[in-house]
Amino acid sequence: MSLRHALLGLLAEHPASGYDLLKRFDTSLANVWPATQSQMYAELSKLADTGMISVAAEGPRGRKEYTLTDEGLVELRRWLTETKPQRNTRSDILLRVFFLGVLTPEQARGYLTELIELSEQGEQDLRRLDESIDWDDDDLSVYGRIALEYGLRFNAMRREWAEWAAAQIK
Amino acid sequence: MSLRHALLGLLAEHPASGYDLLKRFDTSLANVWPATQSQMYAELSKLADTGMISVAAEGPRGRKEYTLTDEGLVELRRWLTETKPQRNTRSDILLRVFFLGVLTPEQARGYLTELIELSEQGEQDLRRLDESIDWDDDDLSVYGRIALEYGLRFNAMRREWAEWAAAQIK
DNA sequence: CGGCACATGTAACAAGTTACATGATTCC
DNA sequence: GGAATCATGTAACTTGTTACATGTGCCG
Numbered sequence: 001m002s003l004r005h006a007l008l009g010l011l012a013e014h015p016a017s018g019y020d021l022l023k024r025f026d027t028s029l030a031n032v033w034p035a036t037q038s039q040m041y042a043e044l045s046k047l048a049d050t051g052m053i054s055v056a057a058e059g060p061r062g063r064k065e066y067t068l069t070d071e072g073l074v075e076l077r078r079w080l081t082e083t084k085p086q087r088n089t090r091s092d093i094l095l096r097v098f099f100l101g102v103l104t105p106e107q108a109r110g111y112l113t114e115l116i117e118l119s120e121q122g123e124q125d126l127r128r129l130d131e132s133i134d135w136d137d138d139d140l141s142v143y144g145r146i147a148l149e150y151g152l153r154f155n156a157m158r159r160e161w162a163e164w165a166a167a168q169i170k
Numbered sequence: 171m172s173l174r175h176a177l178l179g180l181l182a183e184h185p186a187s188g189y190d191l192l193k194r195f196d197t198s199l200a201n202v203w204p205a206t207q208s209q210m211y212a213e214l215s216k217l218a219d220t221g222m223i224s225v226a227a228e229g230p231r232g233r234k235e236y237t238l239t240d241e242g243l244v245e246l247r248r249w250l251t252e253t254k255p256q257r258n259t260r261s262d263i264l265l266r267v268f269f270l271g272v273l274t275p276e277q278a279r280g281y282l283t284e285l286i287e288l289s290e291q292g293e294q295d296l297r298r299l300d301e302s303i304d305w306d307d308d309d310l311s312v313y314g315r316i317a318l319e320y321g322l323r324f325n326a327m328r329r330e331w332a333e334w335a336a337a338q339i340k
Numbered sequence: 341c342g343g344c345a346c347a348t349g350t351a352a353c354a355a356g357t358t359a360c361a362t363g364a365t366t367c368c
Numbered sequence: 369g370g371a372a373t374c375a376t377g378t379a380a381c382t383t384g385t386t387a388c389a390t391g392t393g394c395c396g
Contacts (some may be wrong), residue, residue, distance in 0.1 A: 001383080002262045009269035009360050019347050032264045039384060041348060061392045073272070080281065081275055085288065087262040092172045094202045097317045099179035101309025102243070103250055103322075111250065118255065125272075139271025141279075146335045147267045154191040156329040158320075165316045171355080188373050209356060211376060297359045309382050 003043050005034050008052060008068060013140055015056050015067040018044050027129075028144060031151060047072070090111040093118075097165075105169050112166040119159035127152045173213050174204050178222060178238060178246040183310055185226050185237040188214050197299075201321060217242070253301050263288075264282065267335075282336040289329035296321045 006029060010021055018041050025035055045065060047053045052072035057065040068076070093115065100108040130148055135141045174297040176199060180191055184329040188211050195205050214236060217223045222242035238246070246300045263285065300318055 002260075002265055004381080005269075006265055009265075009272070012269065017347075018349095019345095022347095029265070029268070031259070032268070033260055033262075033385095036384080036385060037305070038351095045349090059347095060394095062349095063347060063367080071252050074270060075270065080269060081277060082264055085266065085285070089201070089259070089261065090172075090203055091259065092203075095172055095176055095179075095199070095248055095319055096255065097320070098202070098310065098313050099175075099182065099198070099246065099250060100313050102182050102246060115255070122367090127189060140268065143267055143270050143283060144336070146338060147264055149335070150267070150331050153327050153331050154324075157323050157332060161320050161323050165319070168312070168316060173355080187375075192375095204356095206357060208358080208377080208379095212378090212381060215377090228376090230366095232377095303388095317355095 002033060002034050003039060003077045004052075005076060006035070006081075007040070007043060007047060011053055011066055012066040012076060016060070017063050017065050019063070031126075031149065054065060061089050063077055068092050098142060109166050111126070112162045112169075115162040116159050116166075119155045120160065123152060123155040126155065172203060173205050173209060174217060174222075175246060175249045176205070177210070177213060177217060178249075181223055181236060181238040182243060182246060185235050187229070187233050187235050189233070201296075202317065231232050246284040253264050279336050279339050282332045282339075285332040286336075289325045289332065293322060293329070296325065 006025075007021060009117070010016065010024055010029075016024070021044075022037055022040055025033075025040070029035075044053070048055065048066065051069060052075055054069050055064045055068045056067040059065060095109065100111060126148060130145075133144070135145060177191060180186065180194055180199075186194070192207055192210055195199050195203075195210070199205075214223070214229075218236065221239060222245055223236045225234045226237040229235065238332075266281065270337075273281070274284065276292060296318055303314070305315060
């Protein structure tokens with residue numbers, strides 16, 4: 001459902017091909033809404049069929065450059081303003097926590113230690129990403145930075161929680 | 171993939187029917203791994219077919235009470251210790267943030283305000299859940315409380331972030 | 341002229357959602 | 369005896385993953 005809107009959102013900035021969008025997913029949206037190549041091409045076809053986007057230009061090697069239509073922009077705005085965000089956060093990381101009782105305390109602490117490392121790694125990756133991006137004054141930069149800040153705070157929160165949790169296990 | 175293990179985890183504590191498990195999902199696991207009724211019954215059948223669980227007793231109204239087999243416990247432990255947690259956190263909430271530039275600043279702030287309220291609500295719900303649960307000394311209580319603490323910290327982090335983010339928008 | 345990056349697609353499967361369908365027991 | 373709850377299942381559909389398949393243009 002949201003992949004559709006992620007594509008509309010990226011096309012709102014400027015036209016792009018499926019291939020272009022794939023690369024942008026891998027960098028900017030990978031942490032928020034990962035998608036595979038096959039899913040993206042399928043979704044782009046559907047969006048074109050329903051008139052949300054259209055082929056603005058065709059290039060070499062069968063390249064199709066899509067642009068957002070007016071209809072697509074309306075749908076993007078509708079999604080942003082009218083649909084309720086899902087609090088529906090599936091987390092296999094947290095799910096495991098419920099069942100750590102079937103392991104030994106040492107193993108359970110081991111798992112939490114893994115989470116500490118994971119969070120530290122995540123924080124580092126985000127800092128590197130931050131430095132590698134050529135931030136601008138445009139909208140995507142402003143909001144991209146805000147999203148990145150979320151990631152940093154999230155990882156810090158999780159690291160502190162995991163440290164606290166490990167100490168709870170006797 | 172994880173629904174399977176969630177069911178194994180709950181059955182590790184004590185035998186239960188699909189109906190029982192459904193209710194336990196709705197209370198304890200709803201925030202972490204929501205599942206529908208139809209999905210659960212299908213998964214239980216599969217788990218029984220592969221010998222991870224077995225029907226220990228049959229009750230009135232076709233009730234089937236499942237227990238974890240030794241094989242199932244082994245698989246649960248394997249999942250807990252050997253599989254890498256996915257950092258793969260799809261979040262439509264954060265996805266929207268990237269595209270707030272297509273809205274007016276007022277609308278964008280409106281969205282972030284919604285997130286603040288969502289987080290406050292989430293925090294309250296968790297506090298109520300905390301009070302409604304009859305915490306014990308058993309494993310599920312210990313780890314359940316740790317998971318709940320995660321939820322509280324998560325909501326607090328998100329609220330603070332959304333407040334900060336709203337202030338960033340000129 | 342060979343390899344790499346560009347570029348798009350399809351097929352088979354697994355996981356998740358929504359809606360429908362049915363029946364048994366308990367309790368008032 | 370009627371309603372609520374207990375209890376399980378199926379069907380159709382959407383979303384997401386993995387693997388396969390194919391071809392083009394550019395650059396050294």
